[in-house]
Amino acid sequence: MSQTTNQKNIQLIRGFKDILPGETELWQKIERTAISLFEDFGFREIRIPIMEKTELFARSIGEDTDIVEKEMYTFADRRGDMLTLRPEATASICRAYIQHKMAAQDPVRKFYTIGPMFRRERPQKGRYRQFYQIDAEIFGVAAPYADIELIFMLRTLFDRLDVTDTTAHINSLGCPACRPRFKAALAQLLSEAAPKLCSDCNRRKERNPLRVLDCKVPGCREAMAGAPSILDYLCADCRAHFATVTDTLSRLGVPFEIDKQLVRGLDYYTRTAFEIQTGALGAQSAVAGGGRYDGLVESLGGPATPAIGFAIGFDRLAEIIAAGAPVTTRPPDLFIAALGETARQQAFEWSVALGVAGIGVSMVYADKSLKAQMKQANRQNAGRVLIVGESELAAGTVVLRDMASKSQQEIPVKGLIDHLVKALC
Ligand code: ATP
Ligand code: MG
DSSP, X not given: XXXXXXXXXXXXXXXXXXXXXXXXXXXXHHHHHHHHHHHHTTOEEOOOOSEEEHHHHHHHHOTTSHIIIIIOEEEEOTTOOEEEEOSXXXXXXXXXXXXXXXXHHOSOEEEEEEEEEEOOOOOBTTBOSEEEEEEEEEESOOSTHHHHHHHHHHHHHHHHTTOOXXXXXXXXXXXXXXXXXXXXXXXXXXXXXXXXXXXXXXXXXXXXXXXXXXXXXXXXXXXXXXXXXGGGXXXXXXXXXXXXXXXXXXXXXXXXXXXXTOOOSOTTOEEXXXXXXXXXXXXXXXXXXXXXXXXXXXXXXXXXXXXXXXXXXXXXXXXXXXXXXXXXXXXXXXXXXXXXHHHHHHHHHHHHHHHHTTOOXXXXXXXXXXXXXXXXXXXXXXXXXXXXXXXXXXXXXXXXXETTTOOEEEEESTTHHHHHHHHHO
């Protein structure tokens, strides 16, 4: 049997996906909108590798988190070094900040980065194994203004993209001074609720009790409904910090809800934690999440540096926008229909010259009838068609047809490019 008939077509990896023309237009629009806004707010792009030493994520995200426990793509490379495809960007940005001694020059830095992340989760709508994040971080600012600026910027980005059906949820997770008191109060409830909690929560309740508040299992949610609020346990500094964040956001007109259940999955968060939630994606309600991580840079061996950041789920954001307004591909500015090889050769040379001049040209390279080419121009939604016939060309003219009005105009070959650039720009 021949090999080809017996082979199945190769499919992409489960949980991975292609982003196709028709979708990439929206992705580019989101990216352009985010970059221009972030740059206006003084953020600079940083590009970090998609792979790091496993230890970086284990140490920063924390051993007792879903990501490190069961979601990372970790493997030994050919020499046995343990490597991991990045599940998020913050750890790598901290590593870069420390490694390049950025604090020595100026500890205050604002970064953004956009790119793929990898987590081996159960694929479903809004949840993939390779997904993209738009990430922004502020290093070196302890004052609540950094928190406010990030949340304000996030809200502004969503407004510019006409994503209004979302709510910002905000909480404070306290700091090493006040969190232990809350954990002790929570421990009491957790030991009583143990029989009702899922196995993950029972395992975590000693090592990372806050995580139980974050668990999505209905039984755990129910058991934790009467849990104490961390906001009642904040120390004076954390309370003042949180009050400035919420008061200023109100003054700036940013709508938000205080959500005492919000803890977020990662170990490194302190003080402000926030999430942008939406009803548009079923169970996948978080379209962006972030928070302050004042201890992380130091715990990774860098200078003591307060910091805060957020990550937007790019795929989820694109899905919300696409559901409201399907995007269409950009039609060519001009379709060139050439008849015969001599005309085609000439038309091709014009098409590249027009491309250089910023005019999007489409043409058929094969020998097709005028009727077939006009059909194609229609399918592509071209506004104008340049018809290049062999005898007309010999006489020094071509025909420009306006597809909407169906009017045609004969134009001389001499000075054609200038004429078209003027007519089409
Ligand atoms: P979730 O609760 O949905 O698992 P998370 O808390 O794990 O989210 P973060 O680590 O805070 O997510 O990442 C920030 C954002 O990245 C999320 O709010 C979400 O929009 C997006 N995100 C996270 N995991 C995925 C995934 N597997 N597929 C698509 N987007 C994701
Ligand atoms: Mg998750």
